[in-house]
Amino acid sequence: MMDYEAFSKSRARPSPFLKNLCLSYFSGGLICVFGQILVSSFRAAGFDPDTSSLLTTGTLIFLACLFTGLGWFDRIAKHVGAGTLVPVTGFANSMCSPSIDNKAEGFIFGVGAKMFLIAGPVIVYGTATAVLLGIVIRVLMIFGIDITGWIL
C-alpha cells in the first residue's frame, strides 16, 4: 500500500528554501536594526533604558498594525516570510488582521473574541510557561538556590 502522503510530497513543487531563508534573515535583521535605532533615539531623547525599550516595542507594534490596515503588511510578508513574522511585528499583525476581518460580526463577538484567533496560543503558553518558571524559582528559593540571576 503506497504511502501517498510521502509520495505526493516527493512530487510536490518545493518552496524556494534558500531564497526564503536569505530574505527572512535579512528582513528580520533589518527590522531589528530599525528597532535598535529606535531604542538609541529614545535613549538620546532622555528616556531611561526600560522606557526606551517599551516605546520601541510600541512603535513597532503601531507600525505593523498600520501596515496591516493599509494592506501593505501581507504584501511584504509574502516575500520575506519569517522576517516579519518572528519579531513583535508578526504578533501585532496576527492580532490586527483577524480584528479587521471579523468586524463584520460586531465588536464583541467579532473583533473582541476573534482578535486572539492566531495569537491566543502565544499568550496562553507564554503566560503558562512564566507561571511554571515562577513556581520553579520559588521552590528552589526554599532550598536556598537562587536562579534569578541567570534568568533575569
Add this chain to the structure above:
Amino acid sequence: MRLFCFENRPRIVSCASVGGGLEQQGPLSSFFDLTENDTKFGLDTWEKAERRMNELCVSLVMQKAKILPEEIDLAFAGDLMNQCTASSFAFRGRDLPYCGLYGACSTFAESLGLAALAVDSGKARRALSLASSHFCTAERQYRYPLEYGNQRTPTSQTTVTGAGCVILGQDPSPVGILEFMPGRIVDLSAKDMNNMGAAMAPAALDTLLRYQKETQTDFSGFDGIFTGDLGAEGLKMLRVLSDREGLSLPSSLNDCGILIYDRVRQDVHAGGSGAGCSASVFCGYLYSKLLDGEWNDILLIGTGALMSPTTALQKESIPAVAHLVRIRRC
C-alpha cells in the same frame, strides 16, 4: 449501474457565469457574463457579496433564456460557506424550490448531474444548478485572515471568486447532458492542507477508472477532459497516478483551475480552486466552445476535498470526491 445515461438528453437551456477581479484579469475574462472588481460587490461584507454574486448569476441565467422562476421546478445549489448560506440566502423570496448541496469544489458537477437526473426522469420540466465560491469568504473560514502576513506554498491554490449557473430542460438546444457518474469518496491519507490538488487526484483517478470500465472508452474521442480544480500540482499527480494504473489519458486533459488564471502573470501559485472554479469556467468558457461548435463532446470531472477546519486540526486526512458529467452537442 453507477453510470447514469440520459436517454432523454436534458438540454442546457441557459448558462451564466459571474466572476471577480482576479478572474476579470485572467485569460477567460471575455467568457464571463459579468465581472466585478470590488470584492464586496458594493456591499458591507464578503459574505453578502457572495450571495449577491449568486443572485446576479441566477437572474442572468433566467433573463438570457427569458424563463421565469415559476417555470423552473427545482434548484440544486451549493457553495463553500458554513451551512451553504451563500446559496440558501440568495434564493430567499424566489419562487424556486431549493435543494442545498455540499460537495466542496465538486458541487457544480454534482448539481449538474442531479439536475440532469431530475429532468431526464421526466419529473422536472426544468432544473437549475448553481455553485459559487469567493476568495475572501473562503480564506476567512478555511485559512487565515485576509491581511495576515503568512507565506503560501507553491502547491497552494487560489479560491476563485465566481459563480456558474445552468438551467436544464427539454427545450430545444444544441448542447445536452449525456451521462453522469457520481464519485465515491476516496482517501489515501493525504494530510497536507496546502496541497489540495494532490489530495483530490486519487478521487479523480477512481472516477475515471470506473468510467472507463463502464464505457470501455479510450478517452480519445473527447474534445476535452476537464477536472474541476486539481490545479497544476493535482493534475501532475493525476497523470502520475494514471500512468501507474495503466490508464492512458489524452493530452486534451486539462483543469479549470489552470485555465481560469494566467499562472505566470497572476500570483495564484498552483491555480484556481473552489466551487465557483469549475462552475464559472464551465458556464462561460467550456459551454461557449460547445455552443459555437468548436467542441462536440467533453467530460467535466468536478473534484472536491471534503475535510473541514475541525478535521484538519484533529490531524485527520483529506477525503475527496470526483463527479463526472458528459456534455455533448446533440
